[in-house]
Amino acid sequence: MSDASTAADGPQAPRPRTAAVIPAAGRGVRLGPGAPKALRALNGTPMLIHAVRAMAASRAVSLVVVVAPPDGAAEVKTLLADHALPERTDFLVVPGGATRQESVKLGLDALPAGIDIVLVHDAARPLVPVDTVDGVIEAVRDGAPAVVPALPVADTVKEVEPAAPGEPEPVVATPERARLRAVQTPQGFDRATLLRAHEAVVVGEGATDCAGLVERLGEPVVLVPGHEEAFKVTRPLDLVLAEAVLARRRANDGF
Ligand SMILES: Nc1ccn([C@@H]2O[C@H](COP(=O)(O)OP(=O)(O)OP(=O)(O)O)[C@@H](O)[C@H]2O)c(=O)n1
Numbered sequence: 001m002s003d004a005s006t007a008a009d010g011p012q013a014p015r016p017r018t019a020a021v022i023p024a025a026g027r028g029v030r031l032g033p034g035a036p037k038a039l040r041a042l043n044g045t046p047m048l049i050h051a052v053r054a055m056a057a058s059r060a061v062s063l064v065v066v067v068a069p070p071d072g073a074a075e076v077k078t079l080l081a082d083h084a085l086p087e088r089t090d091f092l093v094v095p096g097g098a099t100r101q102e103s104v105k106l107g108l109d110a111l112p113a114g115i116d117i118v119l120v121h122d123a124a125r126p127l128v129p130v131d132t133v134d135g136v137i138e139a140v141r142d143g144a145p146a147v148v149p150a151l152p153v154a155d156t157v158k159e160v161e162p163a164a165p166g167e168p169e170p171v172v173a174t175p176e177r178a179r180l181r182a183v184q185t186p187q188g189f190d191r192a193t194l195l196r197a198h199e200a201v202v203v204g205e206g207a208t209d210c211a212g213l214v215e216r217l218g219e220p221v222v223l224v225p226g227h228e229e230a231f232k233v234t235r236p237l238d239l240v241l242a243e244a245v246l247a248r249r250r251a252n253d254g255f
């Protein structure tokens with residue numbers, strides 16, 4: 001994707017500037033004991049570095065804000081300095097909060113003036129392909145205030161009445177699968193809309209993704225195609241899958 005702001009036949013309006021906020025402050029409890037999830041290695045490189053490279057691979061992204069584990073900002077700055085990253089991209093590191101939503105808000109608060117489009121991308125989705133990133137940015141540039149990459153759901157999904165641990169859970173509904181989508185990141189937003197959505201959150205009534213907050217404002221949220229390789233590393237088997245994807249990429253492209 002080219003980011004030129006002038007054309008041969010004269011000056012045009014400058015392209016909107018895009019930043020990526022990467023919440024990376026989670027512990028990774030479901031992955032099991034160890035370092036914070038974003039700092040764990042995939043093929044010898046921290047997951048966070050894979051995620052940062054995935055964002056910086058888009059020529060439209062001029063700034064990446066990493067939201068680090070609360071006591072890990074210095075370590076993350078060192079990691080960014082120690083790994084090869086594109087020179088055209090700027091990097092900022094801020095400490096995160098107690099929830100993903102709080103961490104994203106801390107990242108948003110660190111954005112400088114002049115950024116119009118914000119991607120929010122989980123460090124835990126280190127392998128998202130650049131075409132998916134660019135597809136999200138393009139849809140925001142085309143005027144959608146909130147854009148989410150998504151895939152059809154493969155399993156049938158049941159809604160349950162939560163039960164005590166160890167007790168069977170009663171099913172209350174089976175949503176029509178053809179209407180369900182599993183959503184991924186990066187989610188892309190018009191900056192002002194995303195900020196308004198975060199500022200409107202009532203304590204105790206958060207959402208598990210930023211797009212959920214925009215929906216509550218009554219603003220439209222649209223989906224674009226996601227990618228199987230943009231899966232979230234959540235449980236131990238996901239690490240095995242992520243390393244297999246990297247091995248396949250190396251075999252295919254010598255990458
Ligand atoms: N307080 C938090 C919690 C989560 N995240 C980030 O949000 C993304 C998605 O969250 P998830 O995969 O659930 O990560 P964890 O919260 O670390 O996982 P777990 O729930 O297993 O502890 C991750 O990149 C994670 O680092 C964050 O920045 N700040």
Ligand SMILES: C[C@](O)(CO)[C@H](O)COP(=O)(O)O
Nearest residue numbers: 100122183184185208209232
């Ligand atoms: C944002 C997200 O990755 C979209 O699927 C997901 O909601 C994050 O959930 P988590 O359990 O907080 O990781």
